[in-house]
Amino acid sequence: MSEQLYTAKDFKSDQYVRWCPGCGDHALLNSLHKAMAGLGIAPHMTAVISGIGCSSRLPYYMNTYGFHTIHGRAAAIATGVKVANPELTVWQISGDGDGLAIGGNHFIHALRRNVNINIVLLNNRIYGLTKGQYSPTSPRGFVSKSSPYGTVEDPFRPAELAFGARGRFFGRCVDVDAACSIEVLTASAKHKGASVVEVLQNCVIFNDGCHNAVATKEGRAKNAIYLKHGEPMLFGENNEKGLMQEGFGLKVVTLGENGITEKDILVHNAHCEDNTLHMKLALMEGPDFPIALGVIRDVESPSYDECVYAQIEEVRAKKPARTLEDFLLSGDKWEIK
């Protein structure tokens, strides 16, 4: 077995971490350090780009290149970084406000273009930094500083938006669930093209308990399903439940009831081009269904940045002028004496 080149410490900066004690961002940051160490990509070959928000402070805590940019614009700047220097592994850190409200347009187009960036969406269903206004992922009827009588609008579901924008990688984890977070973050970085990891993140100050059903190990055993490519979709405290197809939808079944065995249970195929089942899995919610965690979709196709470089090479090969100097000397020229 080859030795790991880096440790989590190599990716930690010396900056004081300013998030509130108990904020889910702390746990995710630790998992990201560990995932990066496991990937074996040098800190100087890694760039972490964020917008504005509590979660967007994350680049300060990385010993990598980093850029705390403008509210909503992280995807645009991450795209620029990746295309300018395709050798870099580029991460984008955004909150649900940064990524899906002011930055919603950049989010969908980064996915549609399939830019090779790893988008980490810290979804606490609220604007934390600006002290508790509702966000595009707050549920209908949500009471907040900016919706004192409850919101009268339906939220975005990040997976639905990602798949609508032709997203090819979508994973989900819970902030405090380090094992799953590291696994999903690692898979997102290995995926060539735009990837989205939705982190169910708790904001202890303004939206405490927003992901209560899956916030504890016991809760996840009951209320979540860990999807793994090639494995049957089993869940429950003793893996006694499973998912089966029913008509165009899914149903939860119990092994042993009505003659149901493991053979009847759906097997997860994260690499299926058709996203219909991925969408159904990603949109499951309680109390009738488990919340899907892990890598839900992982389908490869050419990335924007590699296509840009391939096109440059193709055009250069056909044109006599390969450099600016060639170009300047290629047409009519005069010598002034």
Ligand SMILES: Cc1ncc(C[n+]2csc(CCOP(=O)(O)OP(=O)(O)O)c2C)c(N)n1
């Ligand atoms: C152009 C602009 N509009 C509004 C703001 C105010 N603002 C700063 S952060 C933020 C939302 C933060 O929420 P989110 O992205 O969900 O991150 P969190 O703080 O919850 O991690 C807003 C509206 C701003 N900084 N710039």
Ligand code: SF4
């Ligand atoms: S306000 Fe919420 S999101 Fe912001 S640092 Fe505190 S706990 Fe975290």
